Amino acid sequence: MTAFVRVSGPPNSNFLVGYPGISATLPRIEGRVEIRPGQGYSQPVHVSLVTVCLQRRESIHPSADSVMRGHLASPRKEITDIVGKEMLLYRSPSGRESEAILSMDLPFVIFIPYGRGGEEIARRVPPASLQLDKRTAETYYEIMVTVQHGHSEQRKHYFPVPITRYDTLSTFGMYNRPEAAERVADHLITLGISLPRWSYGPLDPVSVYIKLSPNPDQMHKAKKVTIKTITVSIEEEIIFNHEGDEPQRKTKTLSKHQQSINVRMPEAGFFTNMGLVFPARELRDSEGILPRSRREFPMYAVTGFTTTGTLYKIEYYLVVKAAMSSTKDIQLRQPIVVCPFDHAGCKEEMEAIEQAAKDAAHVSPDNPMLPAAQIIRDNDPNGLRALGVSVVGGQKKPLIE
Template identity: 60%
Template structure:
């Protein structure tokens, strides 16, 4: 049985991914066509029963991958695979026939990535592609083409996988919901209150995290007049939770940025205010020679090690922790959740116009019946069938076709 060669190509001069995952107004989807050609002989027909395509998500976690374990057998890497949305049937041979002989196939397709639609039940959006250092955790997407080649005597199922990076755009720091001021206050012994104000709460690599910090005494000044402020520390924490929906979730806290303000003064009656600015860490993508390494297939090149995301096997969250140390009063710690985006603030601004244009284009797309080009299927008995493969007959000899 002649084997087939499979390739997936996107629209002309564009990528597979159309729209912006995480933003439902853009109808995020994967468009392209499956190209099937003879693998051997260049023009030998192959047998086809059916062809289908689906988007699969693969997650792997290894909580101890970034630690050196001596004389100890580490836990194995855990893996989980799931179909995103639905599998799409692209071709099936006629009823009552086990297979058909095909010479050339182009099968257009569009796979809609799940998104929340008004009036429908909320669905869990697929998380973005990510790979942490040492492959502690990974999320990876593949377009998988299932090809059933067979006849009554010999049947074979083959799968062809093509990596597809998937980004999420619902955490851009330019969205209005992230530019609403966040305020939090806390007290431990009713002598002093610690409060913080965040002008916005979504950040990317190299962005400045602005925090307004204020310490106010108890309205009864006689209770707080002996309190002194020693120092105030601000820490950005990365919290990775493995197996978040299981029986024994495990959380690892990484402190990725810290700043300490040495105050050393008595708390005045009117209170104390200060401002702190932290630079969110930016991962250097270039090596020591200033060269960009080859991009890992299926993974975008981010300038952050991690970002806010929730998957099946893990969850990554970020917190801004402010701790005030006092004398004659108990220390106070505030923990405020923040969102980390893979793009910095300037890059987020640049994406806004493109997102608006994608939303306007999506108004003309019907998710229930997208308009697709007709498939191209050439059988050996079709007239000028070899022309599609760039060949023809000259007398009884088969020659390359020259236009």
């Protein structure tokens, strides 16, 4: 006799409580496993064990976006991990194989790891749900409920949960400090850049302060240099199997802006400000309609963002290139962080994150104070009444109070 299994979240809210990546909000999954008879709502179902866990599925297929469809490519590589711990919600009393159950509501809370525990993989913050184009890489999460019916039968039920990370928000102070870098070519010219901030989301302006300065010890040579063009671009680098033997890198230029200069190198150096807009993905179709999002993946206005999984890693760089005559060209790659939300969206989240941190201050991970489980057994005196059924003349009828 199979059971009907459902997981429901807290009233008027999602399963996910708190903000993954921000430890002060104690990110966790709260819900209730509801078990009912699969056939006929008053037909008891035999249950011996119920467990729940959060499962992460990750897969990569680096050659999925290849133009050559017929070539022999490596197959899709997949891994499945349990996030945090599996929880035992119910076990039948010792000495009995199972119990006949009319209905079961089992509350649970699964705390999502939030400590960056270095080598301790179990404590690492899990990566955000993501699906790249053509499924070259994807990560998604699901709540897995295992119900054991006696010795013979065990059934698993899956419920997708999208998970977003909030530790790359561009409104955080650590991303709003200027970042500077320098690179020298032929001991003649130094390229220096400065970024006012280094976390960006869709349609955020990216501005960079650029300085080309001559080497004062070789001024006569440096003065002969002509600055032809300066190019600023944003590159996305996906490293597949980054922890394995043969990492595979794929780099793509997302946006590019070139400025013609054609100026001889001044003694005081050459200074300019350049900028571009971080590219966004159009979520609406040609008729302006938002397609229905898949339950496993949140809808992002970016194709990818800074993230590190077990099988893949996505990194972003701001690349500044100065093309010159009479000396080598200089290229500087500065790492930046890409967030799935734009700056205005990040600002909106800040207040909610503060509130979630205040709420989490009252929650103890060791004793989360769950409501009691509600189990109605077949032999309970008022068992049928709880289902709204009464026995009249040996027949089950709807109970009218």
